[in-house]
Structures are given as C-alpha cells and as structure tokens.
Amino acid sequence: MADGSLTWLGHASFRLDTPGGKRIYVDPWLDNPKCPENEKEPERCDVIALTHGHSDHVGSVVELTKKLGQLPIVAMVELKGWLKGKGAQTDDMPGPNKGGTVEAAGVKFTLTNAFHSSSSDDGDYLGEAAGIVVELEDGKKVYFAGDTCAFSDMQLIGRLHSPDLAVLPIGGHFTMDPREAGLACELLGVNRVVPCHYGTFPLLSGTPDELREHAPNVQVEAIEPGGTVQI
Numbered sequence: 001m002a003d004g005s006l007t008w009l010g011h012a013s014f015r016l017d018t019p020g021g022k023r024i025y026v027d028p029w030l031d032n033p034k035c036p037e038n039e040k041e042p043e044r045c046d047v048i049a050l051t052h053g054h055s056d057h058v059g060s061v062v063e064l065t066k067k068l069g070q071l072p073i074v075a076m077v078e079l080k081g082w083l084k085g086k087g088a089q090t091d092d093m094p095g096p097n098k099g100g101t102v103e104a105a106g107v108k109f110t111l112t113n114a115f116h117s118s119s120s121d122d123g124d125y126l127g128e129a130a131g132i133v134v135e136l137e138d139g140k141k142v143y144f145a146g147d148t149c150a151f152s153d154m155q156l157i158g159r160l161h162s163p164d165l166a167v168l169p170i171g172g173h174f175t176m177d178p179r180e181a182g183l184a185c186e187l188l189g190v191n192r193v194v195p196c197h198y199g200t201f202p203l204l205s206g207t208p209d210e211l212r213e214h215a216p217n218v219q220v221e222a223i224e225p226g227g228t229v230q231i
Helices: 061-068 077-087 154-161 178-188 206-216
Strands: 005-008 015-019 025-028 047-049 101-104 107-112 129-137 142-146 165-169 192-196 228-230
Touching: 005 107, 005 192, 015 142, 025 129, 047 154, 101 165, 107 154, 142 154, 154 178, 165 178, 178 206, 192 206
Parallel strands: 025 047, 142 165, 165 192
Antiparallel strands: 005 015, 005 228, 015 025, 101 107, 107 129, 129 142
C-alpha cells in the first residue's frame, strides 16, 4: 500500500490523498488568495472534513457538493445540519461531536477539542470549533488542529491518538503564533508538523522559520501552496 499524501491548498485548506486512493478535502476554501489555479476546480472528492464554520474554512463546501454530487461531510453536528440547510448535498447521518469517531470512505475521523469560535458570516451558531484526527487505511494518523490556541489538553490528544503528522496554524491574531505552535508540538509529542493559516493576509504574520526557532527538534515541513508531503 502506497503512502498517503497531504497537499496544501493555501490558508487552512488541504487535500489529503489516502493510501487506499480516497481523496479528502479538509476545510476547503478554494477561493483563498493562495490556492493554486489548478486546484480551484476539483474533479473528484470522497469526503469533506471540517474543523469549524467560519467562511475561510467552509467557503467551498456547498459548491463542491453541488458540482461533484452527494458527499459525506464530517463536521460538528450543528455545522453539518447548517450546511445541509444551505444546499450542501450530503447524507442524512448527523454530524459527530467531540470524542466521537466516525468512518467515511474507509477512513476514520475523530473530532477533538479546540479553542476558537464558530459561526456563519450572519452570526448563526455552528457548534464549537474542533480539531480532527484522521486515521488512514494504513493506520497512520494526521491531526488537524483547526483554528486554535495552544492548550494543555493537547497532551491528551497525543496520548490518545499518537499522530504521525500534525497540521498547526501559526499565523497569530486569530490562532496561535509560532511560539505557541512550538509548545503545541511539545505537548502533542509529534516529530513532524505542517504549518498553515499564515501568509494569506498581512495579519497572519507568523512564519515557518519562527516555528523552527521554537520547535528545534521537530521537522517543520513548510510547503508552498500546491506542495505535497508524504505521510
């Protein structure tokens, strides 16, 4: 079985290609300023996974499902219901909540805690923000922290899930900055991290080099939008 791969689509959007050939979009906002042109119109998708409801994380969901047909959406129960009400083509299974593990397309998804807000642009309540641990068919795990600060219970996430790769925001202002992300790596016990949620706008000023300063024993895999790392 081949390794899975993770492709950064700019901001906090990712394409995850699994060893079993499944394609997962995590927090797809494909109109973001950093998304490569050749990634803006996906030809296929097996699952959409979402950390929270802000438009810079769910901006392309409804359009994707209308273009590609009914898709499983893994998201907090309130967020999934809201998206369906907005026209997203998905199944009738209620979304999970934190601690719940669900399976879609042969891949396991577990929502974890995160410290952030979650609402629509109109102020609709969309459940709490979450992180997501994705367990691939070969047993490897990727932890998407979503938008969050560092928090001590990241130790529990590390203990429960032992992620092989962590995806952490580093931009600051709305999320943790590189200093906090360095501590998050320590709490999680991870050896590899992909930084995201930086550089999209001037406010998001954290950089991978700053993260390297604060996580000297961690492999910081800073990729350009459109770049890919193996899992």
